[in-house]
Amino acid sequence: MDQQTLPAREAEKLAEQACLAAGANQATASALAKATISAALFGRSGVGFPHLLDYLSGFRAGRINGNAQPKLTSPLPAILHSDASGGIAQLGFELAAPTLVERTRELGVAIFTQGNSYPPGELGYYARRLALEGLIALAVSNSPAAVAGSPGGKIAFGTNPMAFSAPLTEADAPLVIDQASSATTFVSLVKAAESGSKIPEGWAIDEKGEMTTDAAAGLRGALLAFGGAKGANVAMMIECLAAGLSGASWSLDMPDFQRGSRPIDAGMTIIAIQPTVIDKEFSSRLTRQLDRIAERGAYVPGRRLVRSNISEEDYIEIDSVVLEKIRRSL
Known part of the structure; x- marks a missing residue:
C-alpha cells in the first residue's frame, strides 16, 4: 500500500479544511480534525483519515449536521447529557470534557451520555483523553x-x-483497550473486500446466514459477534448503556451511516472514575501488575505514549489514495 508521510500539524490543518469545505462549522471541523489526528498518531489509524472520508460524505449528504450546536444539560450532579443535534460525537464530548473531569474529581464518579450524533469514530480517543x-x-x-x-x-x-482506559505510573502511557463486540470491525471487513483477501471463519456470514471466508459475501450478509452468545451479550449490554441511557436510537432503527440523508442518532456513554479515592497508589500498583502479566506472556494492550496535543516532531503516514480523495474535496 502506497503511503505518504506528512507533518501532523499539516495533516490536521488538511482535515480541518476538508471538513469546512464539506459544510462543517469551525467548531465541528476543529473537533473532528483533532480526533482524526489522535487516531492516526496514538490509536487506530484505520478509523483516522480513511474514516474521515465517511464524515465528509456525511456532511455533504446531510447525514451529519455540520452546523450542530450540542445542547449540554446536567439532570443530576453526576450525570451530563448531550444532545448532539445531529452532529459529530466529538464536538459534544469536547464541550463537556472540562465539566466531566471536574465533576469526576469532585464526586468520584461521573457519567457523560450523548444521543443524536453520528457514530463516534475511534472510541479509544475519548478514553485516552480522560486517562x-x-x-x-x-x-x-x-x-x-x-x-x-x-x-x-x-x-x-x-x-x-467499547473502550477502557486507566492511568499508569507513566502518566502519558495509559492502559487503553479498544475493541468491537463483533468478531472484527466493519472497516476491516471492507478493507478485506477491497483487496480481495480471505477473512477468517467466524468473522461473518453470507446472505444465506452461512459462515463465509469471502469478505464481499460478508458485506452482503452480516458480521458475527465475537465468541458467539458471549459477544452478543456484550453487544446487548452496550446497547443498553449507549442507546438506552442517552435516549438515542437502537441499532436496528438506525439508517445506513454511509448512504442516504437521514441522521444516524447514535448513542455513546462514558463512565469516568477517580481511581485514587480509596488507593492513592492505584497507578503504581496497576503498572506493576501489568508488568507481571506481560512477563507471563499475556498480551497487554495500550501503554503507548500519548498526548492531547501534537508537536512539530510528529509525522503521520496516510494512504496515498485516501490523501488524494481528501485533497480533491477542498
Whole structure:
C-alpha cells in the first residue's frame, strides 16, 4: 500500500479544511480534525483519515449536521447529557470534557451520555483523553445494525464498540483497550473486500446466514459477534448503556451511516472514575501488575505514549489514495 508521510500539524490543518469545505462549522471541523489526528498518531489509524472520508460524505449528504450546536444539560450532579443535534460525537464530548473531569474529581464518579450524533469514530480517543487527566474511563457506543448474534441469525446489533482506559505510573502511557463486540470491525471487513483477501471463519456470514471466508459475501450478509452468545451479550449490554441511557436510537432503527440523508442518532456513554479515592497508589500498583502479566506472556494492550496535543516532531503516514480523495474535496 502506497503511503505518504506528512507533518501532523499539516495533516490536521488538511482535515480541518476538508471538513469546512464539506459544510462543517469551525467548531465541528476543529473537533473532528483533532480526533482524526489522535487516531492516526496514538490509536487506530484505520478509523483516522480513511474514516474521515465517511464524515465528509456525511456532511455533504446531510447525514451529519455540520452546523450542530450540542445542547449540554446536567439532570443530576453526576450525570451530563448531550444532545448532539445531529452532529459529530466529538464536538459534544469536547464541550463537556472540562465539566466531566471536574465533576469526576469532585464526586468520584461521573457519567457523560450523548444521543443524536453520528457514530463516534475511534472510541479509544475519548478514553485516552480522560486517562491523561488521571481518570479511569469506560466508553461504549452503538452503531447501525450490521451484526448477527449467531450463524443463521438475522442482523440484530451494531458493532457496538467499547473502550477502557486507566492511568499508569507513566502518566502519558495509559492502559487503553479498544475493541468491537463483533468478531472484527466493519472497516476491516471492507478493507478485506477491497483487496480481495480471505477473512477468517467466524468473522461473518453470507446472505444465506452461512459462515463465509469471502469478505464481499460478508458485506452482503452480516458480521458475527465475537465468541458467539458471549459477544452478543456484550453487544446487548452496550446497547443498553449507549442507546438506552442517552435516549438515542437502537441499532436496528438506525439508517445506513454511509448512504442516504437521514441522521444516524447514535448513542455513546462514558463512565469516568477517580481511581485514587480509596488507593492513592492505584497507578503504581496497576503498572506493576501489568508488568507481571506481560512477563507471563499475556498480551497487554495500550501503554503507548500519548498526548492531547501534537508537536512539530510528529509525522503521520496516510494512504496515498485516501490523501488524494481528501485533497480533491477542498
